[in-house]
Amino acid sequence: MDNKLSKDAYGGVDGKDYVPYVSSGSKSGGNVAVLIIGIFLAALFAASTAYSGMKSGLTVAAGIPGSIIGSAFIAAFAKHKGILAKNLVQGMSSGGESVASGIIFVLPAILLIGSKVTFLEGFVVGVAGVLFGIGVAALVHNYLMIEEHGKLMYPESMAISETLVASEGAGDSMKYMGIGFGIGGIITVITSSFLNVANNVISYVNESFYKWKLEVEVSPLLLGIGFIVGIEVSVAMFAGSILSNFGIMPLIGYFSNLGRDGVTVWNNPSVAINAMQVKNIAGSYVKYIGAGMMLSGGLIGAIKLIPTIISSIKETMNAKASNGAGSSSVGNMILLGGIVVAFIGGFVVSGGNILMAITASILSLFLSLLFVIVSGRLTGTIGTSNLPVSGMTIASIVVVTLLFVAMGWKNPANNKSLLLFGTFMVTAISVGGGYAQSQKVTFIVGGDKNEMQKYFAISGIVGVIVVIGTILLLSSKLAMTGDNVPFALPQANLMATLTDGIMSGKLPWVMIIVGAVMGVVLFLLKLPVMTVAIGFYLPIATTSIILIGALVRAFIEKTSKTEIEKEVKVSNGISLSSGLVAGGSILGLVGIILQVTGVIKGSGPSGFGASNGMAFLILVGLVIATIIPIMNSKVKNVKK
Secondary structure (H helix, E strand, C coil), X not given: CCCCCCHHHHCCCCHXXXXXXXXXXXXXXXXXXXXXXXXXXXXXXXXXXXXXXXXXXXXXXXXXHHHHHHHHHHHHHCHHHHHHHHHHHHHHHHHHHHHHHHXXXXXXXXXXXXXXXXXXXXXXXXXXXXHHHHHXXXXXXXXXXXXXXXXXXXXXXXXXXXXXXXXXXXXXXXXXXXXXXXXXXXXHHHECCXXXXXXXXXXXXXXXXXXXXXXXXXXXXXXXXXXXXXXXXXXXXXXXXXXXXXXXXXXXXXXXXXXXXXXXXXXXXXXXXXXXXXHHHHHHHHHHHHHHXXXXXXXXXXXXXXXXXXXXXXXXXXXXXXXXHHHHHHHHHHHHHHHHHHHHHHHHHCXXXXXXXXXXXHHHHHHHHHHHHHHHHHHHHHCCCCCCHHHHHHHHHHHHHHHHHHCCCCCHHHHHHHHHHHHHHHHHHHHHHHHHHHHHHHHHHCCCHHHHHHHHHHHHXXXXXXXXXXXXXXXXXXXXXXXXXXXXXXXXXXXXXXXXXXXXXXXXXHHHHHHXXXXXXXXXXXXXXXXXXXXXXXXXXXXXXXXXXHXXXXXXXXXXXXXHHHHHHHHHHHHHHHHHHHHHHHHHHHHHHHHHCCCCCCCCCCHHHHXXXXXXXXXXXXXXXXXXXXXXXXXXXXXX
């Protein structure tokens, strides 16, 4: 068995013709020891993600850290199960983290509006979201994993796969992954995500007549993702960022300067319209245009996938192949369970309002269906680390809130019910992306998708229990307001503002509609709506470093003298990029945990360490350290 993924893992062949890493023998990697290890890691990543995410607004995808940590546990307690067991463990780690990354975006908003949430309410909507997210994503498994093989790159899935394969033995892949891990680890340790001794964001903000912002976050993880996804996707995303930061933002800034005195920002009365800074324009207006783009892009993408959904359902119903029949049975049970629990949850959270329970449940299920499919597809483009879950959740909650307003359900108790329906939707969306990412790894390494479904569902339910428990444990601190609050809760604050704004009639609908129209225009021009919308919605600091990673790959390809040489360098570059992602993910996660638990304290970088110059030097060092090992790749490393 070769300890390196074949080039076919990245495309070049039809998905149905791809030969996985484990191509013979048993496809099962599970036993009691593997399940216990997976449950432990699911709980660990769920708790750490919930705590750190509510504290700082940051979450770290658990697939790669889970695969590496899980590999150590598997080697100690279930060595004979090998790479297939490691795959299940990384999937369960991702399951716990995906649940946390979704729930913390919405559920704490209930506390922020002055209401309380019980464990039963949180548990039932969370479990419904987990089961429904997995069930819907399973419906389009063949399309996302097989038909789109090589077209949807699933960058983080490939990084996880490389990590798993490299863990099986030595070789060039392990060598380049080790180099990448070292580079990513060192930079992550010295920058703000860990020790906070050096600035890692190059920032230029103009607050004068023409307001704009250009930033680059020097992140090994994001640069590695850019190398993996390539130039086409990266440029489309960056184009969205250029539009938002150098087109829409200056335009809003120009007209806001003409505003009369006494008029304030719609969601921030302390800021006058004619005195808005770039951060005010971005947070109160541009982001909502991005939400509108996400709304139209999501709906357009989902509508285009309706034929695929129908064909997938037909295949499930027919169950022609015996292997497919087993998988379809599990997928059907999980999906049916999600629907049933969702309706039960609808009645639990509606306070006895039967009409609300039925109508809101149906609408929430429909929106979740659309965006889970979009989530699975977007994961194939940018991975779960940069999945715009909050954008899709905003779009979904806006639609459900309109139903509540139309029906006259506008009091605080109704707002609580609305946010619980939102918790179901965000959980389904987040889990759908994490599940798709884990199933792509299963497809690449050769595991049993049916087995992954079961283990991922278990980890998701464990994640719900842990996250709801964590939120309830911290509820008194989460509900605090004013200055110096212990938990920032940026996403939950946004959701609370959004629902209250719509119910009170104070939401800037013009921004949402403008974004939706822009999405339609992109579609009519045959441009990638969701990819551009992602770039529009995400900070330019994120899309710019992804673009730099793609440019590094383009440079490698252009300077290669032969196709064989290019193949060697790109392959080793992807391995090195996987190491960058691994190093950035693992040490970034450790850093956040140490920061929010108070183990690491400090006033942050100062002097030159806090300057753009320091960040620029780190960027140059990152790029050079990435390019040199790849350029030194030898052609003899290619198998013939």
